[in-house]
Amino acid sequence: MIDSRTIENSDTVTQTTFRDADYETAFQRDGYVVVDFATPEIVEALLESYTRLNSGIDSGYYPSLMSPDQDYKAAANEEVGAIVWPLLNQLIEGYEPLVGYFMVKHPGPETEVSPHQDWILADESEHPTMGVWLPLTEVTEQVGQMKVLPGSHKWLTGLRGSPGFPMEWEAEHERVRDELMVTVPIQVGQAMVYDIRVLHGTAPNRSQSTRVVGSLYALAENAIPIHFYKSPEGLVQGYEIADDFYTTFMIGDVPPGEPFIEIKDYSVEQLSFDEIASRYAASRS
Ligand SMILES: O=C(O)CCC(=O)C(=O)O
Numbered sequence: 001m002i003d004s005r006t007i008e009n010s011d012t013v014t015q016t017t018f019r020d021a022d023y024e025t026a027f028q029r030d031g032y033v034v035v036d037f038a039t040p041e042i043v044e045a046l047l048e049s050y051t052r053l054n055s056g057i058d059s060g061y062y063p064s065l066m067s068p069d070q071d072y073k074a075a076a077n078e079e080v081g082a083i084v085w086p087l088l089n090q091l092i093e094g095y096e097p098l099v100g101y102f103m104v105k106h107p108g109p110e111t112e113v114s115p116h117q118d119w120i121l122a123d124e125s126e127h128p129t130m131g132v133w134l135p136l137t138e139v140t141e142q143v144g145q146m147k148v149l150p151g152s153h154k155w156l157t158g159l160r161g162s163p164g165f166p167m168e169w170e171a172e173h174e175r176v177r178d179e180l181m182v183t184v185p186i187q188v189g190q191a192m193v194y195d196i197r198v199l200h201g202t203a204p205n206r207s208q209s210t211r212v213v214g215s216l217y218a219l220a221e222n223a224i225p226i227h228f229y230k231s232p233e234g235l236v237q238g239y240e241i242a243d244d245f246y247t248t249f250m251i252g253d254v255p256p257g258e259p260f261i262e263i264k265d266y267s268v269e270q271l272s273f274d275e276i277a278s279r280y281a282a283s284r285s
Pocket residue numbers: 103104105113118133200201202213215
Protein backbone atom coordinates (compact mmCIF):
# COMPACT_ATOMS: atom_id res chain seq x y z
CA MET A 1 0.00 0.00 0.00
CA ILE A 2 1.31 3.46 -0.84
CA ASP A 3 0.27 6.27 1.46
CA SER A 4 1.71 9.56 2.64
CA ARG A 5 4.05 7.87 5.12
CA THR A 6 5.88 6.08 2.35
CA ILE A 7 7.59 9.33 1.41
CA GLU A 8 8.25 10.59 4.93
CA ASN A 9 11.66 10.29 6.51
CA SER A 10 12.80 6.89 7.70
CA ASP A 11 12.74 7.86 11.40
CA THR A 12 9.01 8.46 11.19
CA VAL A 13 8.40 5.34 9.18
CA THR A 14 10.08 3.13 11.77
CA GLN A 15 7.77 4.50 14.46
CA THR A 16 4.57 3.48 12.72
CA THR A 17 2.91 0.14 13.08
CA PHE A 18 -0.14 0.09 10.79
CA ARG A 19 0.22 0.46 7.04
CA ASP A 20 -3.03 2.42 6.91
CA ALA A 21 -2.78 5.97 8.30
CA ASP A 22 -6.29 6.00 9.82
CA TYR A 23 -5.70 2.74 11.66
CA GLU A 24 -2.37 4.10 12.85
CA THR A 25 -4.00 7.23 14.28
CA ALA A 26 -6.65 5.22 16.10
CA PHE A 27 -4.06 2.74 17.32
CA GLN A 28 -1.77 5.46 18.70
CA ARG A 29 -4.70 7.06 20.51
CA ASP A 30 -6.50 3.97 21.84
CA GLY A 31 -3.96 1.16 21.81
CA TYR A 32 -6.18 -1.03 19.66
CA VAL A 33 -8.23 -1.09 16.48
CA VAL A 34 -11.01 -3.39 15.32
CA VAL A 35 -10.57 -4.36 11.68
CA ASP A 36 -12.18 -6.61 9.11
CA PHE A 37 -9.70 -9.43 9.20
CA ALA A 38 -10.75 -12.83 7.86
CA THR A 39 -13.16 -14.32 5.33
CA PRO A 40 -15.71 -16.96 6.41
CA GLU A 41 -13.47 -19.59 4.76
CA ILE A 42 -10.51 -18.55 6.90
CA VAL A 43 -12.61 -18.56 10.04
CA GLU A 44 -13.81 -22.05 9.06
CA ALA A 45 -10.24 -23.24 8.53
CA LEU A 46 -9.19 -22.00 11.98
CA LEU A 47 -12.21 -23.61 13.61
CA GLU A 48 -11.42 -26.87 11.85
CA SER A 49 -7.89 -26.66 13.20
CA TYR A 50 -9.18 -25.94 16.72
CA THR A 51 -11.52 -28.97 16.58
CA ARG A 52 -9.03 -31.37 15.01
CA LEU A 53 -6.14 -30.49 17.32
CA ASN A 54 -8.32 -31.05 20.39
CA SER A 55 -6.67 -29.70 23.52
CA GLY A 56 -8.48 -32.23 25.70
CA ILE A 57 -9.57 -29.41 28.03
CA ASP A 58 -13.36 -29.22 28.20
CA SER A 59 -14.15 -26.73 30.93
CA GLY A 60 -13.31 -23.21 32.01
CA TYR A 61 -11.18 -20.66 30.22
CA TYR A 62 -7.80 -21.49 28.76
CA PRO A 63 -5.37 -20.11 26.24
CA SER A 64 -3.88 -23.09 24.39
CA LEU A 65 -0.49 -21.84 25.54
CA MET A 66 -1.39 -23.01 29.05
CA SER A 67 -1.89 -26.62 27.95
CA PRO A 68 0.63 -29.08 29.46
CA ASP A 69 0.68 -30.88 26.09
CA GLN A 70 3.69 -29.49 24.23
CA ASP A 71 2.82 -31.22 20.95
CA TYR A 72 -0.63 -29.65 21.06
CA LYS A 73 0.84 -26.20 21.71
CA ALA A 74 3.37 -26.59 18.92
CA ALA A 75 0.68 -27.72 16.46
CA ALA A 76 -1.67 -24.87 17.45
CA ASN A 77 1.17 -22.39 17.06
CA GLU A 78 2.04 -23.71 13.63
CA GLU A 79 -1.51 -23.84 12.28
CA VAL A 80 -2.75 -20.55 13.75
CA GLY A 81 0.47 -18.82 12.75
CA ALA A 82 0.28 -20.08 9.17
CA ILE A 83 -3.22 -18.65 8.77
CA VAL A 84 -3.24 -15.52 10.94
CA TRP A 85 0.24 -14.12 10.39
CA PRO A 86 -0.13 -13.39 6.63
CA LEU A 87 -3.35 -11.49 7.39
CA LEU A 88 -1.79 -9.49 10.21
CA ASN A 89 1.25 -8.77 8.08
CA GLN A 90 -0.98 -7.05 5.53
CA LEU A 91 -2.03 -4.59 8.24
CA ILE A 92 1.19 -3.87 10.10
CA GLU A 93 4.72 -3.32 8.89
CA GLY A 94 8.09 -4.21 10.36
CA TYR A 95 6.91 -7.14 12.45
CA GLU A 96 7.37 -10.89 12.65
CA PRO A 97 5.21 -13.55 14.28
CA LEU A 98 6.10 -14.81 17.75
CA VAL A 99 3.45 -17.39 18.59
CA GLY A 100 -0.08 -18.34 17.60
CA TYR A 101 -2.66 -19.99 19.85
CA PHE A 102 -6.35 -20.44 20.61
CA MET A 103 -8.22 -18.73 23.47
CA VAL A 104 -11.07 -20.95 24.50
CA LYS A 105 -13.85 -20.09 26.89
CA HIS A 106 -16.23 -22.88 27.80
CA PRO A 107 -19.50 -21.83 29.46
CA GLY A 108 -19.31 -21.06 33.16
CA PRO A 109 -19.71 -18.22 35.65
CA GLU A 110 -16.05 -18.49 36.71
CA THR A 111 -14.64 -17.70 33.29
CA GLU A 112 -14.06 -13.96 33.54
CA VAL A 113 -10.66 -12.86 32.30
CA SER A 114 -10.21 -9.93 34.63
CA PRO A 115 -8.51 -6.74 33.45
CA HIS A 116 -4.85 -7.30 32.74
CA GLN A 117 -1.98 -6.34 30.50
CA ASP A 118 -0.23 -9.13 28.63
CA TRP A 119 3.27 -10.23 29.65
CA ILE A 120 6.19 -8.28 28.31
CA LEU A 121 7.43 -10.29 25.33
CA ALA A 122 10.19 -7.97 24.10
CA ASP A 123 11.56 -4.46 24.72
CA GLU A 124 8.65 -2.07 24.20
CA SER A 125 10.56 1.22 24.34
CA GLU A 126 10.75 1.65 20.56
CA HIS A 127 8.02 -0.57 19.15
CA PRO A 128 4.89 -1.98 20.71
CA THR A 129 4.38 -5.71 20.78
CA MET A 130 1.21 -6.55 18.91
CA GLY A 131 -1.57 -8.99 19.69
CA VAL A 132 -4.49 -10.05 17.51
CA TRP A 133 -7.74 -11.42 18.95
CA LEU A 134 -9.92 -12.97 16.29
CA PRO A 135 -13.26 -14.46 17.36
CA LEU A 136 -14.10 -17.66 15.48
CA THR A 137 -17.48 -17.98 17.20
CA GLU A 138 -19.95 -15.23 18.09
CA VAL A 139 -18.96 -12.99 20.99
CA THR A 140 -22.17 -11.53 22.38
CA GLU A 141 -22.78 -9.87 25.73
CA GLN A 142 -23.80 -13.31 27.08
CA VAL A 143 -20.63 -14.94 25.79
CA GLY A 144 -18.46 -12.23 27.35
CA GLN A 145 -17.30 -9.30 25.26
CA MET A 146 -13.88 -7.73 25.21
CA LYS A 147 -13.44 -4.63 27.41
CA VAL A 148 -10.54 -2.22 27.07
CA LEU A 149 -9.24 0.89 28.82
CA PRO A 150 -8.49 2.99 25.73
CA GLY A 151 -5.14 4.74 25.76
CA SER A 152 -3.87 2.90 28.85
CA HIS A 153 -0.94 1.51 26.83
CA LYS A 154 0.55 5.03 27.06
CA TRP A 155 0.54 5.57 30.79
CA LEU A 156 0.49 2.27 32.67
CA THR A 157 3.97 1.23 33.73
CA GLY A 158 5.67 -1.69 35.45
CA LEU A 159 7.03 -5.09 34.52
CA ARG A 160 4.69 -7.89 33.42
CA GLY A 161 5.43 -11.58 33.49
CA SER A 162 4.89 -14.91 35.21
CA PRO A 163 3.57 -16.28 37.40
CA GLY A 164 2.19 -12.96 38.64
CA PHE A 165 3.45 -9.43 39.09
CA PRO A 166 2.10 -6.61 41.26
CA MET A 167 0.32 -4.15 38.97
CA GLU A 168 -0.35 -0.49 39.69
CA TRP A 169 -4.07 -0.82 38.89
CA GLU A 170 -4.77 -4.11 40.68
CA ALA A 171 -6.34 -2.79 43.88
CA GLU A 172 -8.93 -0.91 41.82
CA HIS A 173 -9.38 -3.25 38.89
CA GLU A 174 -13.08 -3.91 39.51
CA ARG A 175 -14.00 -0.22 39.58
CA VAL A 176 -11.76 0.40 36.59
CA ARG A 177 -13.52 -2.42 34.73
CA ASP A 178 -17.02 -1.25 35.68
CA GLU A 179 -16.60 2.51 35.49
CA LEU A 180 -13.88 3.23 32.96
CA MET A 181 -13.35 0.34 30.57
CA VAL A 182 -15.34 0.28 27.35
CA THR A 183 -16.90 -2.70 25.61
CA VAL A 184 -15.44 -3.49 22.22
CA PRO A 185 -17.94 -5.37 20.05
CA ILE A 186 -16.10 -7.65 17.61
CA GLN A 187 -17.93 -9.71 14.99
CA VAL A 188 -16.77 -13.05 13.63
CA GLY A 189 -14.42 -12.16 10.76
CA GLN A 190 -13.20 -9.03 12.55
CA ALA A 191 -10.22 -8.84 14.87
CA MET A 192 -8.97 -6.57 17.60
CA VAL A 193 -5.35 -5.75 16.86
CA TYR A 194 -3.79 -4.26 19.97
CA ASP A 195 -0.74 -3.04 21.81
CA ILE A 196 -0.37 -5.70 24.49
CA ARG A 197 0.18 -3.02 27.15
CA VAL A 198 -3.44 -1.86 26.88
CA LEU A 199 -5.58 -2.93 29.85
CA HIS A 200 -8.18 -5.44 28.65
CA GLY A 201 -10.30 -8.37 29.77
CA THR A 202 -13.48 -10.33 29.03
CA ALA A 203 -16.65 -11.08 30.98
CA PRO A 204 -17.60 -14.67 31.87
CA ASN A 205 -19.25 -16.92 29.30
CA ARG A 206 -22.86 -17.13 30.46
CA SER A 207 -24.06 -18.73 27.22
CA GLN A 208 -24.46 -22.44 26.54
CA SER A 209 -21.72 -22.69 23.94
CA THR A 210 -17.95 -22.65 23.84
CA ARG A 211 -16.30 -19.47 22.57
CA VAL A 212 -13.20 -19.90 20.43
CA VAL A 213 -10.75 -17.15 19.49
CA GLY A 214 -7.61 -17.33 17.37
CA SER A 215 -4.71 -15.23 18.65
CA LEU A 216 -1.23 -14.32 17.64
CA TYR A 217 1.57 -12.19 19.03
CA ALA A 218 3.97 -10.34 16.76
CA LEU A 219 7.25 -8.65 17.67
CA ALA A 220 9.05 -5.85 15.88
CA GLU A 221 11.52 -7.35 13.39
CA ASN A 222 14.77 -8.39 15.07
CA ALA A 223 13.40 -7.79 18.57
CA ILE A 224 14.82 -10.21 21.14
CA PRO A 225 12.10 -12.25 22.85
CA ILE A 226 12.28 -11.89 26.63
CA HIS A 227 10.34 -13.04 29.66
CA PHE A 228 10.14 -11.67 33.19
CA TYR A 229 9.73 -14.08 36.07
CA LYS A 230 9.04 -13.20 39.70
CA SER A 231 10.02 -15.70 42.37
CA PRO A 232 7.83 -16.32 45.44
CA GLU A 233 10.45 -14.36 47.41
CA GLY A 234 9.95 -11.27 45.24
CA LEU A 235 13.07 -11.54 43.10
CA VAL A 236 12.38 -10.46 39.51
CA GLN A 237 14.54 -11.88 36.76
CA GLY A 238 14.52 -11.08 33.03
CA TYR A 239 15.51 -13.80 30.57
CA GLU A 240 16.16 -13.92 26.87
CA ILE A 241 14.15 -16.86 25.67
CA ALA A 242 14.43 -19.51 22.98
CA ASP A 243 12.12 -20.01 20.00
CA ASP A 244 10.26 -22.88 21.62
CA PHE A 245 9.66 -21.03 24.92
CA TYR A 246 5.91 -20.50 24.47
CA THR A 247 5.26 -24.08 23.44
CA THR A 248 7.28 -25.60 26.28
CA PHE A 249 6.98 -23.19 29.24
CA MET A 250 4.42 -23.72 32.01
CA ILE A 251 3.40 -20.92 34.37
CA GLY A 252 5.31 -21.38 37.58
CA ASP A 253 8.44 -22.66 35.85
CA VAL A 254 11.65 -20.68 36.23
CA PRO A 255 12.74 -19.86 32.65
CA PRO A 256 15.89 -21.69 31.56
CA GLY A 257 19.26 -19.92 31.21
CA GLU A 258 20.94 -17.02 32.93
CA PRO A 259 18.94 -13.86 33.65
CA PHE A 260 20.10 -10.64 31.98
CA ILE A 261 18.72 -8.63 34.89
CA GLU A 262 17.74 -9.23 38.50
CA ILE A 263 15.68 -6.90 40.69
CA LYS A 264 15.31 -7.63 44.42
CA ASP A 265 12.06 -6.86 46.27
CA TYR A 266 10.28 -5.65 43.15
CA SER A 267 7.22 -3.50 43.85
CA VAL A 268 5.05 -0.89 42.12
CA GLU A 269 3.08 2.06 43.39
CA GLN A 270 -0.61 1.22 43.77
CA LEU A 271 -2.69 3.87 42.01
CA SER A 272 -5.93 5.09 43.57
CA PHE A 273 -9.07 4.95 41.45
CA ASP A 274 -9.05 8.76 41.21
CA GLU A 275 -5.48 8.73 39.96
CA ILE A 276 -6.31 6.14 37.32
CA ALA A 277 -9.43 8.06 36.29
CA SER A 278 -7.48 11.29 36.04
CA ARG A 279 -4.68 9.71 33.98
CA TYR A 280 -7.32 8.15 31.75
CA ALA A 281 -9.11 11.50 31.29
CA ALA A 282 -5.81 13.27 30.56
CA SER A 283 -4.93 10.68 27.91
CA ARG A 284 -8.29 11.25 26.19
CA SER A 285 -8.19 15.04 26.05
O1 LIG B 1 -9.82 -14.61 25.32
C1 LIG B 1 -10.21 -13.92 26.25
O2 LIG B 1 -11.34 -14.00 26.74
C2 LIG B 1 -9.29 -12.89 26.83
C3 LIG B 1 -8.03 -12.80 26.04
C4 LIG B 1 -7.05 -11.88 26.61
O3 LIG B 1 -7.32 -11.13 27.50
C5 LIG B 1 -5.71 -11.85 26.08
O4 LIG B 1 -5.50 -12.32 24.96
O5 LIG B 1 -4.81 -11.36 26.76
